[in-house]
Amino acid sequence: MSGARDSRRVAYETLRAVHESDAYANLLLPRSIERAGLDTADAGLATELTYGTLRRQGTYDAIIAIAAERPAAEIDPAVLDALRLGVHQLLSTRVASHAAVNESVELARAAVGRGPAGFVNAVLRRVSRDNPGEWMTRVAEGARSGDERLGLVFSHPVWVVRAFRRALAAEGRADELEALLMADNAAPRVTMAALPGLAEIPEDARRTPFSPLGFRVGGGDPDATIRASGGRLRVQDEGSQLAALALSRATPIRDGERWLDLCAGPGGKTAVLAAEALAHGARLEANEISPARAGLVRQALEAVPLEVPVSEQDGRMRADEAPGTYDRILVDAPCTGLGALRRRPEARWRKSPADLPELTQLQGELLTAAIGALRPGGIVAYITCSPHLGETAGVVAEVRREWGEAVEAIDARAVIAAVADAELDLPAQTDGSDRAQLWPHRHNTDAMSISLLRRV
Known part of the structure; x- marks a missing residue:
């Protein structure tokens, strides 16, 4: 298979799987592209159509509702996905209008029949009569x-x-809201990491501004670079790199330290910590409750010549079994993922405020258990790929109240600045905490929250 028509079909089938089966586009799409045999250009089109449609889904549904004169929720889901894909091509790409309409009609006809295909044709032709600015005004x-x-x-x-x-607003920057929302709808650039002590940043690469491990290469598939390096060069968001380094470089490492990555899947930060442990004579253990994700952790560690045992337990139990044991613990807690909406756009439509109470309880219990597993003087890094205050400042504040003077904060903003050896725009939190918050619009990273606590 090849060509723009096949790219559209791959994108449509991915959208259907995301909405029907709660599939993850970032996992499904590469496999679908490979199965379809798309060349580089067609793979790029399929990727843009899929992610662009998912990112702008809320806006497109509002436009479809106006053009169809009925709520999007009342439209057959298979038809709605064909409409979303068509609207994206009409309003946000350079695809010719007739191709966007006709190909979307064909997708609907193949999926649900001739009658609904006529409806798709009518709605998309209505959309095509006005320009994007006019539609945005109506919305x-x-x-x-x-x-x-x-x-x-x-x-x-x-x-x-x-x-x-x-x-x-917790940073005094509420005026940046629109810039953040815009950044969430932009395709992120591919960022790579060179595992410290095991790989060098390629000479022809451009270093990222903050992480000493980070770089970007020209266009094309990074898989060849990854394979050639044996996995010692890998794709990783710069914010994730900084989060792992914040733990390993918060204080000088003593020979023989014991470290634990408590919620390790899928293993990107684990690999960075393993390379850091190898370079400084520390020992690392990892834990991941999901067997499938634990398998990904083991794969991520294959490039590092260090024996890292990976257990598959509830992180709370794993930490409770080892009181006063570790010098450094990473708690990359399960969260809403609102900080990675550029890369996982479907997350914005799957999560709701109702998810927060259960998540924040789990986050607090994981952080509490991790502190209990620290030796005196040990450090825990509490990380979420979410800027939501309930998952970040709220969890840390509650756990600190529980531990009282037995726990003290380390200035994560100062640590990140020292790791980066660069000026980062990391304003102080208005609650007086020492949390560091990275942002897509400000740092071109995921919205990663980083807190560092020391057990006294």
């Missing part, structure tokens, strides 16, 4: 509040818009 005018307007225009659920505003 904004239909909003019932300022937050709903932002949500519709920038394709984010209203509760996420409000959570982002509160997180930015």
Whole structure:
């Protein structure tokens, strides 16, 4: 298979799997592209169509509702995905209008038959008569509040818009909200890491501005670079690199230290810690409750010549079994993932405020258990790929209240700045905490929250 038509079909089938089966586009799409035999250009088109449609889904649904004169939720899901794909091509790409309409109609016809295909044709032709600016004006005018307007225009659920505003306001930067929402809808550049002590950044690469491990290469598939290095060069967001290094470089490493990565899957940060442990004579252990993700951790560690045992337990139990044992523990806690919406756009439509109570309870219990597993003077890094204050500042504040004077904060912003050896725009938190918050619009990273605590 090859060609733009096959790219559209791969994108459509991925959208259907995301919405029907809760599939993850970042896992499914590469396999679908490979099975379809798409060349580089067609693979790029399939990727843009899939991710672009998912990122802008909220806006497109509002446009479809206007053009179809019925709520998007009342449209057959298979038809709706064909419409979303068509609207994305019409309003956000250079695809010719007739191709966007005709190919979307064919996708709908193949999926659900001739009758619904006629409906798709009518709606997309209605959309094609006006330009993107006119449609955005109509969408904004239909909003019932300022937050709903932002949500519709920038394709984010209203509760996420409000959570982002509160997180930015905690730094005195609420005026950056629109820039953040825009950044979430932009395709992230591929960032790579050279495992410390095991690989050098290629001479023809461009170093990233903050992580000493990070670099970017020209266009093309990074897989060849990864394979040639034996996995010692790998794709990894710069924020994830900094999060792992914040733990390993917060204080000088003593020979023989014991480290634990408590929630290690899928293993990117584990590999960085393993390389750091190898270079400084430390021992690392990893834990991941999910067997499948534990398998990914073991794969991630194959490039590091260090024996790292990987257990498969509930992190709370794993830490409780080893009180006062470790010098450094990474708690990369399960979270809403709101900080990675550029790379996992479907997460914005899957999560809801109802998910937070269970998540924050788990996060607090994991952090509490990790502190209990530290020896006196040991450090825990509490990481979330989410800027939501409930998952970040709220969890840390509650755990610190429980531990009282037995725990003290380390200035994560100062540690990150020292690791980066560069000026980062990391404003102080208005609650007085020493948490570091990275942002897509400000640092071109995932919105990673990093807190460092020392057991006294």
